[in-house]
Amino acid sequence: MKIHQLRALVAIADAGSVRGAARLLNSSPAAVTQNLQCLEETVRMQLVARTSSGVTLTECGQTLLIHARLVVGQMTRAHQAIDAMRGDPRGRLSIAVTAWVAMTFLPETVARFRAQMPDTQLEIFEGLLAIANPRLRDGSLDIYIGRQTPGVASAEFAYRPLFSSSRAVVARQDHPRAESRSLTELLDLDWLVALDPETEGQVPYRMFAQYDLAAPRSIHFLHSLTVAIALLKGTDMISIFPWPLVELCAAHDGLCAVPVREQLDDSTVGIITRTGQPSDTASRCFIDCLLDTIRDESWARTPEILRATHSVEILV
The missing domain is CATH 3.40.190.10 (Periplasmic binding protein-like II)
Known part of the structure; x- marks a missing residue:
């Protein structure tokens, strides 16, 4: 496997098409295609599947991509380290x-x-x-x-x-359950929590299990604080924030900490x-x-x- 072939695979994954990869690499689509074909011949497996909307990586392609990113990234860092020693x-x-x-x-x-x-x-x-x-x-x-x-x-x-820091359950200031004293009073609400892929999203459920409580009827995962704040301000959803974030968002975004007696895990x-x-x-x-x-x-x-x-x- 050659480094330029691995760069082609990474670029195709990032761009979603051969033409897009060529633009990222400042190359031609024909050169990217040739590098990909050589790489597929080397590993003796198909790495990319072509579709009407572009290309997707096969299972083998996804596996190789993880290692390709590491190799390409490390080569980039090596060049940067040498450049720095040369005064650039x-x-x-x-x-x-x-x-x-x-x-x-x-x-x-x-x-x-x-x-x-x-x-x-x-x-x-x-x-x-x-x-x-x-x-x-x-x-x-x-x-x-x-x-x-x-x-x-x-x-x-x-x-x-x-x-x-400690963490807190948060809701909008005029939420009908804003003065709740126990997690039990909040189980029927929609919860917004950050997805933790390493534990397959089970962490929020464990928080309730430690107090012998049933999990909320509805837990939703988010990937953006901006989205979380918008939903908390405009719906009856609730979430869990570290206390520093509560302090930063409370007055500015109209949110508050719900005074439940249960102790949430520290962050x-x-x-x-x-x-x-x-x-x-x-x-x-x-x-x-x-x-x-x-x-x-x-x-x-x-x-x-x-x-x-x-x-x-x-x-x-």
């Missing part, structure tokens, strides 16, 4: 950041990082488990600032804890990277800027940020 620091850093950290520490962190590495391009994702973990695994994400998969220890990821946020991946200059710089921002109280913090940070235990 241009590169790209891909990070995912959990919502409340993005709303508090991220702007100052990015400002410090850009001052030190102005030629590095940033790619930033919303830090949800369902988005971050697969990208960490396939090498398309360098750093994840967020939660570990609850109850799952993984040797493939390195974890450095930053914050610990721990940390720096998560892929184990065994060489640490590049940009990653080290970004992590250092984040740690400096967390520890430094001299930069301007709004009242909302202060309330949010006062609701967490800082672990660094």
Whole structure:
């Protein structure tokens, strides 16, 4: 297998078509097709199925894609490391950041990082488990600032804890159950929770099982804080937020914490990277800027940020 063949497979997966892959690679459709055919001959299996709407990867193609992304990503990092040693620091850093950290520490962190590495391009994702973990695994994400998969220890990821906070059930301020004192009173409502693919979405159900309660009649999974807030504000749905996010969203978005007596599991946020991946200059710089921002109280913090940070235990 050649690196240019693996790049073709990754580009086809990302673009959804051979023509799109050619544009991504600044190549021709014929060259992409030839690279794909050579790769299929090498593995002696079909990797791509052509459809009327484009192409899809076969099961074998999906399996090889995971490794192809790692190889292509590592080669890119190797070139960036050599370029940096030659005095050309241009590169790209891909990070995912959990919502409340993005709303508090991220702007100052990015400002410090850009001052030190102005030629590095940033790619930033919303830090949800369902988005971050697969990208960490396939090498398309360098750093994840967020939660570990609850109850799952993984040797493939390195974890450095930053914050610990409690969590709360949230609803709109005029919700008919906003003053409920027990989870029992909320079981017939629609719940919005972040999908955790590592445990097949079972984590929210376990929260009720520990109090010998039946699971809610309706649990829905989300992948966006923006969508969650819109639904919470406009419906009778409820959700679970870490306390810093409650502090940030309560007044601004008309949400409130429901005062249930049951204790929800704490939420721990940390720096998560892929184990065994060489640490590049940009990653080290970004992590250092984040740690400096967390520890430094001299930069301007709004009242909302202060309330949010006062609701967490800082672990660094």
